[in-house]
Amino acid sequence: MVFSSLPFLYVFLPLTLAVYFIAPKKLKNTVLLIFSFAFYWWGEPKYAVLMLVTITFCYFAGRIIERIRETRWTKPLLIFSVAVPLGFLAVFKYADFLISTVNGIIGADIPLLKLALPIGISFYTFQALSYVVDVYRGDTPAQKNWINLAAYVVLFPQLIAGPIVRYTTVAEDLEERTHTPEKAAKGIRRFVFGLGKKVLIANVLGSLVAAYRESAEPSVLFSWMYAVAFSLQIYFDFSAYSDMAIGMGKMLGFRFLENFDYPYISKSITEFWRRWHISLGTWFRDYVYIPLGGNRTTKLRHIINILIVWALTGIWHGAGWTFMSWGVYFGVLLILEKYVFGKALEKAPKLIRHFYVIFAVVISFVLFNATTFTEAWNDIKNMFGMGGLPIITDDTVYHFRSYAVILIAAFFAATPVFRSIGKKLEEYKLTAVIEPVLLAVILIVCTAYLVDGSFNPFLYFRF
Amino acid sequence: MKKIRYIAIILVFSLLIGGTSLLGIAKSDEEISAWERRRLQQLPELSWSSLQSGDFMKNFESYLSDQFPLRDSLRRLKARIHFNVLGQKDNSGIYIAEGHAGKLDPVLNDDLVQGFTDKVTELYDTYLAATDCKVYYSVIPDKNYFLAEKNGYPAFDYAELFGMVDKNLRFMTKIDISELIEIEDYYTTDTHWKQESITDVAHKIRTAMGMKSDASYEEKSVGEFYGVYYGQSALPLEADEIKYLTNEELELCTVFNAETQKNTRVYDMEKLQSMDLYDVFLSGAVSFMEISNPTAKTGRELVIFRDSFGSSLAPLLLSGYEKVTLIDTRYIMPELVGEYITFKNQDVLFIYSTLLINSSGALK
Numbered sequence: 001m002v003f004s005s006l007p008f009l010y011v012f013l014p015l016t017l018a019v020y021f022i023a024p025k026k027l028k029n030t031v032l033l034i035f036s037f038a039f040y041w042w043g044e045p046k047y048a049v050l051m052l053v054t055i056t057f058c059y060f061a062g063r064i065i066e067r068i069r070e071t072r073w074t075k076p077l078l079i080f081s082v083a084v085p086l087g088f089l090a091v092f093k094y095a096d097f098l099i100s101t102v103n104g105i106i107g108a109d110i111p112l113l114k115l116a117l118p119i120g121i122s123f124y125t126f127q128a129l130s131y132v133v134d135v136y137r138g139d140t141p142a143q144k145n146w147i148n149l150a151a152y153v154v155l156f157p158q159l160i161a162g163p164i165v166r167y168t169t170v171a172e173d174l175e176e177r178t179h180t181p182e183k184a185a186k187g188i189r190r191f192v193f194g195l196g197k198k199v200l201i202a203n204v205l206g207s208l209v210a211a212y213r214e215s216a217e218p219s220v221l222f223s224w225m226y227a228v229a230f231s232l233q234i235y236f237d238f239s240a241y242s243d244m245a246i247g248m249g250k251m252l253g254f255r256f257l258e259n260f261d262y263p264y265i266s267k268s269i270t271e272f273w274r275r276w277h278i279s280l281g282t283w284f285r286d287y288v289y290i291p292l293g294g295n296r297t298t299k300l301r302h303i304i305n306i307l308i309v310w311a312l313t314g315i316w317h318g319a320g321w322t323f324m325s326w327g328v329y330f331g332v333l334l335i336l337e338k339y340v341f342g343k344a345l346e347k348a349p350k351l352i353r354h355f356y357v358i359f360a361v362v363i364s365f366v367l368f369n370a371t372t373f374t375e376a377w378n379d380i381k382n383m384f385g386m387g388g389l390p391i392i393t394d395d396t397v398y399h400f401r402s403y404a405v406i407l408i409a410a411f412f413a414a415t416p417v418f419r420s421i422g423k424k425l426e427e428y429k430l431t432a433v434i435e436p437v438l439l440a441v442i443l444i445v446c447t448a449y450l451v452d453g454s455f456n457p458f459l460y461f462r463f
Numbered sequence: 464m465k466k467i468r469y470i471a472i473i474l475v476f477s478l479l480i481g482g483t484s485l486l487g488i489a490k491s492d493e494e495i496s497a498w499e500r501r502r503l504q505q506l507p508e509l510s511w512s513s514l515q516s517g518d519f520m521k522n523f524e525s526y527l528s529d530q531f532p533l534r535d536s537l538r539r540l541k542a543r544i545h546f547n548v549l550g551q552k553d554n555s556g557i558y559i560a561e562g563h564a565g566k567l568d569p570v571l572n573d574d575l576v577q578g579f580t581d582k583v584t585e586l587y588d589t590y591l592a593a594t595d596c597k598v599y600y601s602v603i604p605d606k607n608y609f610l611a612e613k614n615g616y617p618a619f620d621y622a623e624l625f626g627m628v629d630k631n632l633r634f635m636t637k638i639d640i641s642e643l644i645e646i647e648d649y650y651t652t653d654t655h656w657k658q659e660s661i662t663d664v665a666h667k668i669r670t671a672m673g674m675k676s677d678a679s680y681e682e683k684s685v686g687e688f689y690g691v692y693y694g695q696s697a698l699p700l701e702a703d704e705i706k707y708l709t710n711e712e713l714e715l716c717t718v719f720n721a722e723t724q725k726n727t728r729v730y731d732m733e734k735l736q737s738m739d740l741y742d743v744f745l746s747g748a749v750s751f752m753e754i755s756n757p758t759a760k761t762g763r764e765l766v767i768f769r770d771s772f773g774s775s776l777a778p779l780l781l782s783g784y785e786k787v788t789l790i791d792t793r794y795i796m797p798e799l800v801g802e803y804i805t806f807k808n809q810d811v812l813f814i815y816s817t818l819l820i821n822s823s824g825a826l827k
Contacts, residue, residue, distance in 0.1 A: 001520075006527045010487060010496035016482045042520050185469035188476045204549060216570040217617070395569060395617045398552065405550030432468040436475040443479055451531045452555070452697070 001042045003244045004198045006450050013248075014038060016156075020252065021179070029174065030153040032252065036156040039121070043160070049120035054085050055150045058128040061346035062135040062149070071414075078136045082129055089125045092118055096340070097319035120160030124153050126283055131167040133287055140168050148174045157248035161241045163279035164258035171253055177253035187250030192244025192439045198440035199446040202236035203412050205229045208403045209369075217395035223382035225400060225407075231365045237266065238277070264414045268345055269360060271335045280316070284309050299339070306338075307331045317368070320418055322376060326368045333360060370391045486532040491705050493530065499694040500738045503529040523815035535697075542697035549552055549557040552616070557696040560614035563651045564692035564700060565606045572617035572626070580631035583813055586768065586797055587634070590806045596766075599672060600813040601638045602628055603772050605654065608817065609646035624817055635813065638671045640664045649705040653690020654818060657777040659706045665779035672765075672810045680708035684778040685732075688740045705740045712758040712777055721751035721803060723795075727780050729754065744774035750794035751803050754787040761785055768792065770819045780812075793825050 001008050016035040023031045041048040056457035068074055090098075096112045103110055113141040131149070134140045145148040150168075152174055158165050170324060212218065212226035242259035249256040263275035273281050285294075292305045314327020336344060345353060363380065370376030412418065425431050495502050507513065507522035514520075531537065545551045552558055561774045583600070591598055602625060611618030629637060648660035659682055669676040687702040707730050718727045727733075727746055733741035745752065748771060765784045767773050769791060781787050788804055819825060 006523065006531060007524055010480060010484045010527065010531075014477075015482045018481070045515050045517055045520075069744060146741075181466065181469040181473060185472040190474050192476070195636055200549070204551070214570070216619070268734065394612070394615075398615060398617050401550040401615065402550070405548075409549075432464055432471060436471040439472060440475050440479060443476070444537075445544055447483075448530075448537040448544070451528055451534055451537045452541045453528055 001039055003241065003248075004195055004203075004446070004450065006447070007042075009195075009447070009450070012042075027147075029147055032155060033151040033376050034146055036151065036159060038153040039156040040154060040159055041230060044119040045093075046116065047121075049126055050088060050118055050121075051154065052150075054125065054128050055153045056146070057081070057084055058132050058145065058153075059146050059149050060105070061132050063144075063298055065132065066142040070131075074136065078132065081132045081136075085125045085128050086109040089121055092113070092121055094315070094319045104450050112369060123161065123164055124159060126164050126280075127153055127167070130164070130283065130287065134166070134168055140171050143167075143171075144176075155249075155254070156244040157252070157254075158256060160246075161238070161246060163242050163256060163277075164283050164379075165256050165279070166283075169257055174252045179253045183250050183253065187247045187252075189247070189439060190246030190250060194238070194240045194245075194247055195446050197236045197243065197413070198240035199449045200442075201406065201413060202233050202240055203449070204403070204406045205233035205236065205410060207398060208406075209233055211399055215395050215399075217393035218382065219390050219393045219396045220382060220385050220387075221392045221395060221398040222399065223379060223389070225364045225396070225403070227366050227379070227383060229403070229407065231362045232370050232407070232414060234365060234368075235260070235276075235414060236410065262416050263413065264358065264361070265354070265416070266357045267350060268337055268342070269357060270337050270342075272357055273330065273334070280313065281447065284313055287314060303335050303339075320371075322367055322370055322373060326364055329367065332364075380426050440448055476601065482577040484530060487527070487530070490530070490532050494695070495738065496529070496535075497738055498535055498689070499693060500820075502515055503676070509643055515814045522751070539699065545713075546698070554696055558614075558616055559691050559696065559698065560610045561646060561698070562608060562644060562650065563610055564690075564696050564698075565610045565616070565628065566654070566692065566695075567611070567616060567618075568605070568619035568818070568821065569611075569619055571623055576624055576627050576820055579626060579815070579820045579826065581793070582797070582823065582826050583632060583768070586715045586792070586813075590801060591811060593722065594806045594808070596806050596809050596811045597672070598635045598813070599638050599668075600628075600632050600635045601640050601668065602654070603814065603816040603819065604641050604644060605818040606646065606649050608641075609644075618766060619821065621795040621817065626819065628820065629698075632813075636671070638668050639650065640667055643667060650688065650690050652703050653688070653702050653741065654692070654816075655772060655775065657703075657706070658744065658779070661776060662708070662779060665776060668776075668812065669730065669780060669782075672812070674763075674783050676782075678710060678712070678779075680710050680713075680779075682706050682708055682756055685735060685740065685743055685778050685779070689698060690741070691739070694825070705773075707743065709778065710755065711785075715758055716754050716756050716781065718745065719753045719755070720746060720749055721753075722749055729781075741771070741774070747771070747778060748794060749789070750791050751800075752789045754789070756781055756785055756787070759783050764788070764817045766804065766806070766809050766811045768811070768813045768815075770815050772816045773814055776814065784810075792827050793819075794827075796827050817827065 001012060003009075011036070016352040019035070020028060020031050037048065040051060058081065062076070065074060065077055065081065090115075092115050096114065099112055101109050102108060111429060126268050131140075131143075131152070135142045143152075152165075152167055152170055153159075155165070185254065207405060208229045209226060212222055212229075215222060221280040246256045246258070259277060261275040261278065263272050266272035266275055289305060289309045292308060295302050297305070310327040310331025311324050312327070313330070317323045317326070335424065336342075345356070366379045366383070367376045370379060378387060382389050385391070425434070473636055492505060493503055504522060504525040507519050509519060530572055542554045545554045553567055587598065590813050595746060604621060607616070607618045608621050610616065623683065640827070643663045644661070648656050650657055662680070666676045683706060685705045688701055688705040693700055709730065713729050718729060719725075720727055729745060730743055731746040732742070732743065735744060737747070739747065741747070754777070759782070761783055763784050764786045765780060767777055767780070767790070768790045769777070769789060770793065773789060777787060777789055780822075790800060790804075792800070
């Protein structure tokens, strides 16, 4: 079930909120667990048990690690506790990738497993792992109550597409959280704006991306339009999901950390990754990069650490060489910024720095969205006029005319312009009327789009 | 003041999602959407197997969308926002130009055009090649031919389609009607042409087939007509009017419908109750039908292989033919045609729209 769907908005959400707020305090986590599990089961009936197995395993792992802390068994147990959920992830997400790679290298014919990818497995596995590691490190006590731990992992707002919420972030809220009209209203505002970003911007841009792929008359300009549209689509798609997750978390009394901070206004790739999918970046930093030695090591080792982390970041997004290359591409850029042109970049005019980031990111997403290297290479060749395409065609003109408004709107919405306007308007009394009306209008218009069965994929579902 | 704002936001949100949910529960389910001309999804049956397979979830989502309170108004709102606010030039592939709704069809499917001519050729080889039938073909351009390119909408290369058809069907006699048709000859809200506007087309075809063409008709109206694009575009387009041309000869004709095994009239007034008023013309989509014309004692027969455009054209071709047979191979296997008709000395016309030719997978 996706947030931007009628069953979620008009059946699941009202029912969950109603039962949750009626339930006595001590049963609220149980209510959340039941509804969250139902939410997951609705979209993934086949593999719901796998998630419960992961949770239960990590629950016992945490309890035992705490009990045998500082014995010689602690580390082996940690390794085992991390290996089992990672093993599930490896089997379901990466087995066929590995088999086909081995088949390709040694010319073998090992049959593929062809297992369906359980929805959200990358997200909930990382959350469960962070819990076990944090308990091992002594950053948090092991959760005694299975329901509380399960509620943390399956908490529906962040279950299937993040943000990757650390156990330490919500541990306190799981035990004791407050519900106020301010939190609820701010949560609603965040949720509705997220819904609007998803339905009215990301989905519309998605139809432009699809139109490029189906075009009988592609052109150089259409290739650029596609690349820009996809870069904007993936931002609005994913950040919208995070907005909705954070908003619903607020409604339920939780405080989730921000996951996006206007990444397209960055002036370097280093900054871009501090603003894009923050929860994933910090997860890899704290659980992979720093344990590998981070930057407190030799230059060569540091470079290797960066490349390992970014290859893993890439492969986390999808079991394919294009995803891994996408991650390594950013790793290389980060190394170059650190050791080659970072200082020169800092001195460069702002416009050049912005242009560099946008250019590098747009190219990266062409690679990200391609199913093969050949497709990526063809798309990039087309963008630079090397694919034998005309500069412009009637089809390009049509799609440009049709999507100009949304592209311009998306461009501004990807900057903090609207947030600044919103903050200024907060000072006015009339906002008390305008804001609820605006939220109602967005909700109604989004509903209209959903009723009409518009294009509505969620890109991050595949992760 | 902030507190009031927070309370207002909570109230508005709760009212909208909670109120709509309750409204949905209270509202009785509808069977069909006249606007969209389709059956609406009903509440799916709940069973363990349907839950486990995910079928229940999938069907429930369709059910909720189909039975959503104020569905038609919301679809209209979406279309308005799509066109007027987001500046989109089409809504789900439907565009408006020169007061007409058209459907984008920018890709020429070479394989399907080839498939069309292959299927027609197979019919010819099976039933007609060894007979003394005179065989003709005509291609009806769809609305995009007149609207799309001129108004900046992408369209496939019609000359290429016509060229492919002409090349592959060169063993038949072509009757070129494209120059006789204008955009005004089509309903504004539908794919089809208006019968009252195609008498010149009928005249040309009849003349080409060696028939006199001096019939006169009385124009009658059956009322307002909202075509297929009306529901799809969800825009407040003005209604068309269905008119039909009749005369004494047509009134006396009887139509045998092989599917229902019943006799009807050329203009089937029972279809006034159907979702598509265009079905008034020869009862709409029927695989095989015979029109008997008691006025004509000429012994001449006409066989028309056709799509839905042929329903409104056939009555205008009928005069002077003792029998007219209409065959729609979207609904009958070509190998079964021989069980219903023997080809011998008839005039045979293949007449199809470019819409069907470019999506010939619909033909059996």
